Amino acid sequence: MPLCSDVLVKEASGLPYSERAKLLDALLTTLDPIIEDDCDTAWFAEIARREQSIANGAAQIHPWDDVKRQARERVNG
Secondary structure, eight states, X not given: OOOOHHHHHHHHHTXXXXXXXXXHHHHHHHHOOXXXXXXXXXXXXHHHHHXXXXXXXXXXXXXXXXXXXXXXXXXHO
């Protein structure tokens, strides 16, 4: 029995972020015959690296409101 897109989306949603990104890239490639360039590959690798860094606790993450406040303080002195 062929899978419908709703079932595929539900199944794919359970994949880790980096695997969903790879799947998305593969699907987009089927829509656009242009071969992905090195930049796309590098960005997907960077996204996966950052996601892993957050997942394993190596990255320091900060609430967006704190980041905005600190930026304003730096600009305004």
